[in-house]
Amino acid sequence: MDIVMNESETQRTSNIIGPSFGMNPVQITECTYESTFWPQISGFVRHALQADLQVERPLHTYSHEELYRSIYWMCWQGFHKRLFSDLTSVIKETLHLLGNQIDNIQQSDIWFPSFAKISINHARATDILGSVFAYLDKTYIQYTLHKNLRDLLISYFQEIIIEKSEMRIIYVFGMVLENSSMFDLNLVINVIKSLYKLKPDNIYLNPTLFQSSINDEKLPSNLQDLRVRHTTLETKYQLEKLKSEGWEPGFSKLKRSLSTDEDVEMQQGEKAAKRVQY
Template sequence: MDDVMEEDGSFDMMDDHNHNNWEAKADAYGGQAPPPGEPNAVGRSSGVPESESSGASAGRAALNINSSASKFLMNVISREEYQSTYWPKLESAIEQLLTQSPKDYIPISYEQIYSCVYKCVCQQHSEQMYTDLIGKITRHLQHVSEELKSSPPEHYIEKFNTALTQYMGALQSIVPLFIYMNKFYIETKLNRDLREDLVKLFTDCVAEKHVCTLMPLLLQAHSTPFQITPSTMASIIKGLYALRPDWVQLAPALFSNFIPNILPPAMESQLCEYAAQDQKFQRDLVQNGFSRGDQSRKRAGEELTYIFRIMHDGPI
């Protein structure tokens, strides 16, 4: 196990093997470093008898073992140390990842956090660390949900999309940082996956509490072209579908515009309805300043014929 020591807020990797060997040799020379040219054995080049040299080697080996054991015990992380030193560092990094804007960059020592998690897992703090992580993110999402509740209707859709994309972006960093905890505790003892647990947290704490308010606004925005950008609409619909596919039933026609194979195959009896929808969409485009171009060569009923041929023969 790598020995991670904390000095001045950082975690440095140290080489216990070399460090302990140097201590043993120093003790053999009365606390002084071994003379040059004698890095391994003590006394043989100085004329010390073989038996005495063997005894000295055995003593140094015992000293090495005792020193390593003492050093390991000195670096055991107590529950109090975990709570006062290690978890605050992890919590601070998580907070930054959850709240930073996608356009912002807040420097985080990923190596330091990764090493901190590794050390805590090796010292049997996985269960507490998982509990603390879930609690931290739950509180954050509860705050996000409260902010959404206070958002006016004209900003509600954009606010929800920002919360969804920001959280999913944060998971791209949080999950890899806790990969050791995921592998050696969540997967092996809980039979779950960290990312799935954190995605479910957003579903439970945010999406389920707002989907009934959000869906009517999405339907209204979809019926009014350019009220919100197509990319925002696609982001939310695909995000909701990823969180809970059964939410399709709330607005099948809306989801079918962004998720393939949602609706059953079209019937010939619905051609007139499709043509009417297409004509309405074209009128909306004209009302919003988009020209239809030269329509002088379009024949009556051409739209229906085109749709009919696509249904039977595939795209032309």
């Protein structure tokens, strides 16, 4: 997936800020926030959340120390509320973009590697963003809002990526168990570990597969409830798939249209048989 969002603007702003960005106290105004500081911060966030962008510009080309210091000065000068609002907006915007892209992929053998890349990267990005935005997190998100950035990053990921693709994830994980030779098992294990790291309750997506992949991890205490949830969802999605193919409860086979000549003849034959009986 090739995603480019304000790349040229981000690079231009990075050059303006230079290597001394955040090293000394600076006066931040509404104008400099919008023209210089926020474009640099938002560019980094988008890169952290999109693995494809990191091919062209790896995250290590950003100075995390300078980013941390700039965020410190923004918060210190009263921009914490706006920074938080802008940060959550760009996180959700980027995740929606990624979610929409994988939704448009039809083939499972192409969809899964794309989903895997997003999941593995998000687990890593959650740690990186938590470190860079630690001052904002502790002094505003936790202290004032009584939340924390890590939980928000995970919550947005669950809502926008996992829940939206839930049926497909359950289906593909089921295929892995049925025919593992179709998949790169190392990639599958990395995805499982990333999803579990983000939220242990993700084990509900396929308890058997998760247990075989994270045997060195402590399993959640509500494992049995998660098994029941998986079975319920699996049954629900199987029924939805059958209904989409024309099946309805009470029919042993898929419903057929009565518009063919064969069906018309069958109906006429049944009516004739009834007349003979009378």
